[in-house]
Amino acid sequence: MPVSPNLPAPALPQGPWALFLDIDGTLLEHAAHPDAVVVGDELRALLASLEARLDGALAFITGRSIAAVDNLFQPLRLRAAGLYGLEHRLARDGPVEAAGEPADIAALAQEIEAELDNADVYIERKGPILAIHTRAAPHLLRRATQLVEQALGRLPAGYRVLAGNAGVELMPLEAAKGAAIRRFMEESAFSGRRPVFLGDDTSDENGFEVVNEMDGVSVRIKPRGPTAARHALAGVEEALVWLDAANHSNAEKSAGLVAT
Numbered sequence: 001m002p003v004s005p006n007l008p009a010p011a012l013p014q015g016p017w018a019l020f021l022d023i024d025g026t027l028l029e030h031a032a033h034p035d036a037v038v039v040g041d042e043l044r045a046l047l048a049s050l051e052a053r054l055d056g057a058l059a060f061i062t063g064r065s066i067a068a069v070d071n072l073f074q075p076l077r078l079r080a081a082g083l084y085g086l087e088h089r090l091a092r093d094g095p096v097e098a099a100g101e102p103a104d105i106a107a108l109a110q111e112i113e114a115e116l117d118n119a120d121v122y123i124e125r126k127g128p129i130l131a132i133h134t135r136a137a138p139h140l141l142r143r144a145t146q147l148v149e150q151a152l153g154r155l156p157a158g159y160r161v162l163a164g165n166a167g168v169e170l171m172p173l174e175a176a177k178g179a180a181i182r183r184f185m186e187e188s189a190f191s192g193r194r195p196v197f198l199g200d201d202t203s204d205e206n207g208f209e210v211v212n213e214m215d216g217v218s219v220r221i222k223p224r225g226p227t228a229a230r231h232a233l234a235g236v237e238e239a240l241v242w243l244d245a246a247n248h249s250n251a252e253k254s255a256g257l258v259a260t
């Protein structure tokens with residue numbers, strides 16, 4: 001069911017495919033605070049089943065750290081790119097690889113916290129990334145954005161400000177979901193498959209562009225404006241229904257592309 005006259009819902013994948021999943025706003029409904037999201041057993045079971053069906057070609061591509069993701073989805077543990085690709089876990093039971101030494105932005109976080117001085121603003125410290133969440137205090141989003149933009153000038157070169165979902169994040173330039181997807185596609189579990197990426201946010205746009213370049217399937221959840229994605233689904237519930245249908249589809253087998 002198309003959510004916009006311009007963006008159709010994605011068809012169920014044909015042939016071998018690989019699945020890349022954003023988390024917040026795609027698999028999980030947004031909550032007032034990052035720790036307040038709820039992962040149900042049904043979602044864990046769906047992801048585990050998809051992972052088995054795809055012979056491991058499934059990875060989270062998220063702005064959360066991999067430690068935070070493991071904590072949310074435990075006992076389920078999947079391949080993942082965390083912190084927008086600054087961290088990778090390429091094999092499900094493998095180590096987490098982190099890029100470079102994080103710049104110390106703790107002092108900056110303290111300053112911004114003091115300046116905003118509002119209990120409803122949550123400053124999430126993610127090592128090299130700082131997220132300012134204003135979901136519970138939307139009137140402070142503009143001020144928070146000004147503060148991180150001013151802070152840019154005092155950080156080492158190579159940082160940028162990204163508007164998030166009800167907040168703003170300060171992050172290194174190399175933090176990009178598209179690069180993380182490319183990295184996974186070089187892995188044997190993924191290579192030769194068609195990438196499918198579901199995301200809902202500004203930070204997912206770069207992932208959509210890369211997936212489009214690879215002739216993959218880009219799906220924006222609940223689009224609110226222009227997007228590079230070629231498909232859309234109306235919300236989290238619709239995304240989960242689509243994933244469930246893809247999990248039960250026999251299109252790959254009937255196309256004779258996957259050994260039975």
Ligand SMILES: O=P(O)(O)OC[C@H]1O[C@H](O[C@H]2O[C@H](CO)[C@@H](O)[C@H](O)[C@H]2O)[C@H](O)[C@@H](O)[C@@H]1O
Pocket residue numbers: 022023024025029030031032033034035037061062063064065124126131133134135164165166167201203
């Ligand atoms: O790339 P994602 O998996 O979508 O992660 C993006 C950010 O998600 C989290 O923040 C967002 O979700 C929170 C829970 O719904 C919400 O309270 C917040 O307003 C959203 O911005 C997470 O806390 C961030 O670290 C991620 O970067």
